[in-house]
Amino acid sequence: MKVAIFGGSFDPVHLDHIKIAKTLVYELCLDKLYIIPTFIAPHKKNMGAVSGEHRLNMLKLAFEGEDKIEVSDYELMKQGVSYSYQTVEHFYDTLKPEKLYFIVGSDMLENFPTWKYPERILDKASLVLVERRNGENQDDKAIIAIKSLYDKGVTTVKVHGETVSSTKLRVYLKLGLSLDGLTDKKVEDYIKSNGLYKGDKYYEYIAKNIPEKRKYHIAGVILTAISLAKKLGADEKKAELSALLHDVAKYENLSNFPNFSLPSETPKDIVHQYLGEYIAKTVLEVLDNEVLTAIKYHTTGRPNMSLLEKIIYVADIIEPSRKFLGVEELRQEIKKDFFKGFKICLEEIVEFLLKTGTEVYPLTLDALNYYKEN
Ligand SMILES: [Fe+2]
Ligand SMILES: [Fe+2]
Known part of the structure; x- marks a missing residue:
């Protein structure tokens, strides 16, 4: 009997999980693939996941009717921190399979040597890496490390x-967007009828006040900002909140805010960054100054920007739903070197404005000149 175990938080299960599971059954000629939601992932101790019971129920719905795929509550029942070596030994001892595979993702493989008793996992199971990156293979180093x-x-x-992530699903749900094409319809219905993944008051405000079309852009900025923050060591929560609120004033009318004063001669397209900061501060009671300035300068930029301001500025330009000519090159530059990529974004925006005969806002020119030298 050939068996594989595939663990994760599945918070919630999405279409890529389903596709990966089916591909594994086929490619590895498995008799059984066990999907194992973790009780507490050791590296994610503080993540606010929905209960194990809900995650288990959603997995069961997603894999209903797949006779070679079974959802196991082993780690949930065991409780406590889930260590993979214990799970591997449990399945090995109870099933006595001819072959046992242990499924890992790219990020997990890199850290594998730091896990608890990696040699005990390898004693009973073979590692299978799910390669999700298209084309480029960046996992060779980790594979060679394990070999040596x-x-x-x-x-x-x-x-x-396309890669989907549970983070994307959670953001979509909190913004009130449909999960079409992101997970199984039964899973989406389950989430809705159980009221799972509700957003905080900031998400609620955006979900209620912003048109659907703009929400896809906001979701894109949030996901891009979170991943940049993670990579650059910035505060992910602040990146999420700034991205969520950056366009909060896009559809607001200035006349509704009589106490708000706009810097003189502000072009129409730029008003919303200033008004956005004002709404975040006075209506939504955001107190964090870093978040507030990230909103306040997201369109124009300014000299000497904080890391969070740069992240929001860049995320707004390169998020996945942006389609302008040259955006893919900008994404690659940012991926290669964020700080250099940021300057290129600034330069290209100015170039675009000049080409289209739009007057460049003085603060943007100041930023451009500042970053030529810094
Ligand atoms: Fe904006
Ligand atoms: Fe935006």
């Missing part, structure tokens, strides 16, 4: 296509 440390190979299974 433990003298074990790693099987690679490629799963092509």
Whole structure:
């Protein structure tokens, strides 16, 4: 019997999980694939996940009718921190399979040597890496490290296509967007009928006051900002909140805010960054000055921007729903070197404004000149 175990938080299960599971069954000629939601992922101790019971129920709905895929409550019942070596030994001892595979993702493989008793996992199971990156293979180093440390190979299974993440699903849900194409319809219905993944008061405000079309842009900015913050060591929560609120004033009328004073000669397209900061502060009671300035300068930029301001400025330009000519090159520059990429964004925006005969806002020119030298 050939068996594989595939663990994760599945918070919630999404279409890529489903695609990966089916691909694994096929590619590895499995008799059974066990999907195992973790009780507490050791590296995510403080993440506010929905209960294990809900995650388990959603997985069962997602894999209903798949006779080679079984959802296991082993780690949830065991409680406490879930260590993979214990799960591997449990499945090995109870099933006595001819072959046991342990499924890992790219990020997990890199850290594998730091796990608890990695050699005990490798003693009973073979590692299978799910390669989700299209084209480029960046996992060779980790595979070579495992080979030299433990003298074990790693099987690679490629799963092509767009990558979805549970974070994306949670953001969509909090913004009140549909999960069409992101997860199984039964899972979406379950989430809705149980009222899971509700947003805080800031998400509620945006969900209620912003048109649907703009919400896709906001979701894109949030996800881009979170991933940049993670990569650059910035505060992910602040990045999420600033991105969520950056366009809060886009559809507001100045006349509704008689106490708000706008800097003189502010062009129409730029008003919303100033008014946005004002609404965040006075209506939504955001007190964090870093978040407030990230909103306040997201369109124009300014000299000497904080890291968070740069993240929001860049995320607004390169988020996935942006389609302008050259955006893909900008994404690549940002990926290669964020700080250099940021300057390129600034330069290209100015170039675009000049080309289209739009007057460049003085603060943007100040920023451009500042970053030529800094
Ligand atoms: Fe904006
Ligand atoms: Fe925006």
